[in-house]
Amino acid sequence: MGHVKKEILIGILVSLFATFSGFFIYLEYISDLSFSETIYKIRQGGVLGSVIALAAIPNLFVFWVFLKKRQDNRAKGVLITTIAIALFTVVLKIF
Template sequence: MIKKEILIGLLVGLFANAAGIYLYITLFSPDGLEETILKAKQEDFLGSIIALGAIANFLPFFVFLKKNQPYRSRGVLIATLIAAIVIAILKFN
């Protein structure tokens, strides 16, 4: 039961991060989604875009806390940590 709740939170966190990335690119980039991601990878600022997308994890994290669903909140936190690890890998490669 607990693992299922954490998995739900993890999936919501990953989706929120992806939605945050998509929202950021559509609002602030003159290029399309694929073009912007390729350009970001070439110019080494893909980690910054992922970090900006991770800001969207605040919403589900606090909603789950407010609804007294701490295991789902932990899943969102794990998704944020995964984003941080990916950012670190991108910065040091």
């Protein structure tokens, strides 16, 4: 059972890395401002949830790769992270 948990954790970590990479790349190409200024403007504009949701798009590719390689437990980790990000964006939009 420990092997399954390890594989799911690897999927979660890869998914988080893909999301943070997507977030960073999105901010670098969308804004001429510095990273911290862009974050401030996004939070001020109330679109942080939308930006995070867009940043999670690379998870689709990661999920697909894990499924193609028959690494189902890693794909489960990606799915868990993606659902958590979706719930987080809903919370950000509500509050």
